[in-house]
Amino acid sequence: MQTNRxxxxxxxxxxxxxxxxxxxxxxxxxxARQPDxxxxxPTLTGKPEYCLTCHADLPEISASHPVExxxxxxxxxxxxxxxxxxxxxxxxxxxxNPSDLSVAEASCGGSSCHSGSEADDRHHIQRVMTSIQSTYAGAIAGIRYTFGAQTDLNAHLGIRAVTDEETKTGITSLSSFDPASEENPFVQKFGENCLTCHINAAPREGEAYARGTGCAACHSTGEHTLSTAIPYTQCNACHNRGNYDLRTMTFIERSDHPTQRIDDYYQPIGLFTRCEYTLDCVDCHTRSEVMGDGDIHKDQASIEYVQCRTCHGTLEELPLTRTLTDPNDIAFKLDFLNPVMDLKLGDTILVTEKGEPLWNIRVLPDGTYEMIGKATRQYFTFRPVMGTACEQKPDEQESHYCHECHAVEK
Amino acid sequence: MRPSFFHHLHPPTIPAAQARWRYTLGAGGTAIFLMIILGVTGILEMFYYAPNPQDAALSVQTITYHVPLGWLVRNLHYWSAQLLLIVSAIHLLRVIFTAAYHRPRRFNYLLGLALFVLSILLDFTGYILRWDMDICWPLTTGTNLLKTIPWIGNFLFRVAIGGGEACSTALLRFYTWHIFGLTILVVILGFWHAFRVRRDGGIAVPPARLRADNTRISRNELVRREVLAVLIVGILLLLLSSFFPAPIAPAMTGKPSAVENARAPWFFLWVQQMLTWGDPFIFGVLIPLGVLALLTLIPYIFPKPNEAEIGSWFPKSNRLAQIVVSVIVILVIFLTLLSYAN
Incomplete structure (x- = not known):
């Protein structure tokens, strides 16, 4: 039957x-609901990216890294x-945090950026990788020596293995420190509890310890900010946190809440002169001291060298100076990155004994010095020791001798 | 009213029994509709897809996020492809469980089976075209399985991949197979399959003398039912595409490499599960091919059912085939679930 409905x-x-x-x-x-x-x-890559669809409100990370x-x-x-x-x-x-040292080479590296040649002063990542801040070699060696895990105080181990074939310190490599393979329980405990203050490690919990890892540990001074104007508070996140109790191998957080800067230092027995609690750490301590010089050093003391006399000289010698005659002088580059001085050709600045420029300190015509705080932009002037009534013996010129007279009573 | 071209594609009338939902499940027609959707959305995607290793995954991201309604087109393509496999499998099971595969439909059964295999290959090649991190494992495992085949394995691998390892030449080959080689086969076999449906006397039902109900329906009614099916499937597709986006993963950097928690596409999970048991040639090649061979031989090894039972579900004269295929289906589902559980 057919139905032709x-x-x-x-x-x-x-x-x-x-x-x-x-x-x-x-x-x-x-x-229609999708955001536009x-x-x-970016001119550097020429490839479109759409991150700003959501992240348009982030501040520019630094003048040296414009988002365009x-x-x-x-x-x-x-x-x-x-x-x-x-x-x-x-x-x-x-x-x-793309600057974590596990990825810094990919994020920040490249020969035109921060892993170029030493001659171009673009070997920042290599310097950081071998620096004490990253290897923690001195503390590891000290603890292992103290508890008999090694027979000398030389650096053999670092947080991670590093090599430096062109070493000037005699240390060509560090093996990786593995707390689990240590036999001494104190060294093991040190490994468990005391490895939070190198820049590979995530910081301890708490606002006082807040910092990034890798490059950001020092250079990220705020939300989405990279800077070479690093205030002392940034350094404090590691260097002003409390103390390790070596008997229990635990970290004792400081419990006080200082309101004055002079009280804001973690070593209760430390002596500080006025400039040490007025200036920022980076006003005196140099790039190579903090970020390393590309060589593997055995401990902090072997890379830290700036003394009071570096800026103030001694009774017999004025501090070292350099008159800027080369427009490619590294001092101009550093001043460009953190423009506090407006250096010009012909200016005379202080330099350290290793030739590193103290580019925020300029010699004035009357023989005194002017200095502008790198982080605070505060203006200071100071005199050399020469010609003053300082009574220090000529062969006792390390800073701790200066502290004996010039330390401020707490 | 004069019938339109679309109406003319159908016979003027067909037995009502051939067009009952609860008999056909609408699976064959739905598969055609899904293939049309796949063709249209696939062509739209081709306007943006870049079949080279550097740009492939990025072009997929471009389609997904930047081309106007590109996300919808891609999701429709994806969900049509997944539904096509399910609908084809249902279609195949319907044919087996209603004993519709015997002469004169035996050849068309084989055409349909070939279409099913081609659909799986199309789904797999389409999956690989994403060229993102999630496809690394299936690509390397799937193509390495070819190598395990004695004598001709390396040759097949070279044919599929084109080079010494799964890299840039592979993408271009998968692309060409996907949009041209396999597709054209599907089109040819698809038309042949549909032609044979009519040539073989329409969907399997008992001869008129044995039929309880000899009502016929007009092509108007048939088209009406088809349109209704299309509307239902279309709505389902749009809902799936709107709320369940097609998978996407970060672009591959460098050559494909194994990643943790790698998972084959869902329709190969049962094979992936078997691969954990041992020899890849046995579990990854022989057994799946054995299943395919068994399905191919069904019209030849099982007795022809009673004419009166053709076109009804689970005819008694066809029990053995039903049991064998049910066991296969249950095993495949079980292995798939086992793979998910792992």
Missing amino acids: PLTFDFRLLLGSGLLFVVLSLAWFLD AVELI TFGCVSCHGGERLALDADLAHSTMRGGA
Whole structure:
């Protein structure tokens, strides 16, 4: 039997069409709800990226890394085209911190950036990798020697293995320190409890200890900020936190809440002169002291060399100076990165005994010195020791002798 | 009213029994509709997809996030492909469980089986075209399985991959197979399959003399039902595509490499699970091919059911085939679930 039903109104088809229309509208609505993508094509890569769709409100990270030039992906990695947060962030280097030393080479390195040649002074990452801040070699050697795990105080182990074939210190390599393979329980405990103050390690919990790892440990001085104007508070996150109790191998947090800067130092027995609690650490301590000089050093003392006399000279000698005649002098570069001095050709600045410029200290025509705080931009003047009534013996010129007279009573 | 072209694709009337939902499940027609969606969305994707290792995953991201309604097109393509496998499997099971595969439909059964295998290969090659981190393991494992085949393994590997290892040449080959080689086969076999459905007397039902109900429906009614099916599947596709985005992963950097928690696409999970048991040639090649061979031989090794039982579910005269195929289906589902559990 054949049924040739004519085309008639069919409620099912109407309902289906209506539902299809609703679902299509829903898809359209979902599409319209997507945020408008914000495209950025950094001049350095020439490849579009869309991070600013969500991150437009982040401050520029530094004047040296303008977002129009670098974009975000050059440093942070990530999926530059993705507009889904999970996918976009999935391949970011070092999570929120691309300067973590495990990824710094990929994020910050490259011969034109921070892992270039020593001659171009672009070997920052190599310097940091071998620096005491990263190897923690002195503390490891000291503890292992104290508890009989090694027979001398020389550095053999670091937080991670490093090599330096062109060493000037005689230390060509450090093996990786593995607390689990240590036999002495104190050394093991040291490994468990006391390895939070090198820049590979995540900091202890608490606002006072807040810092990044890697380059950011020092240079990230605020949210999404990189700076060479590093205030002492940044250093305090590690260097002013409390003390290790070597009997129990535990860290004792400081419990006081100092209100004056002079009280804000962690060594209760330490002596400090006025400039030491007025200036910032970076006003005196140099780049190579803090970031390393590219060689592996055995401990902190062997890389730290700036003394009071570096700036003030002695009774018999004025501090070392250099008159800037080469426009490519590193001092100009450093002043450019943190423009506090406006150095000019012909200016005479102080230099250290290793020739590192103290580029924020300029010699004035009357033989005194002017200094501008790198972090505070405060203006100071000071005199050399020569010609004063200082009674220090000529062969006792280390800073601790200066402290005997000039330390401020707490 | 004069029938339109689309109406003319259908016979003027067909037995009502051939067009009952609860008999056909609408699976074959739905598969055609899904293939059309796949063709249209696939062509749209081709306007943006870049089949080279540097840009492939990025172009997928571009489609997903930056092309107007690109996300919808990609999700529709993805969900159509997944549904196609499910619908094809249901179609195959319907044919087996209603004993519809015997002469004169035996050849069309083989065409359908070939279409099913081609659909799986199309799904796999499409999956590989993402060229992101998630495809590394399936790509290297899947292609290395070819190598385990004695004598011709290396040759097959070279044919599939094109080079010494799964790298840039592989992507271009998968692309060409996906959009051209396999697709054109599907189109040819698909038309042949549909042609044979009509040539073989429509969907399997008992001969008119043995039929309890000899009602016929017009092509108007048939088309009406097809449109209704299309609307339902279309709504389902749009809902899936709107709320469950197609998987995407970070772009691959460098050559494909094994990653942790690597997982094959869902339709190969049962093979992946077997691969954990031992010899890849036996578990990854021989057994899956054995299953395929068994399915191919079904019309040949099992007796022809009674004419009166053709076109009804689970005919008694066809029990053995039902049991064998049910065991295979249960095992495949069980292995798939086991793989998910691991």
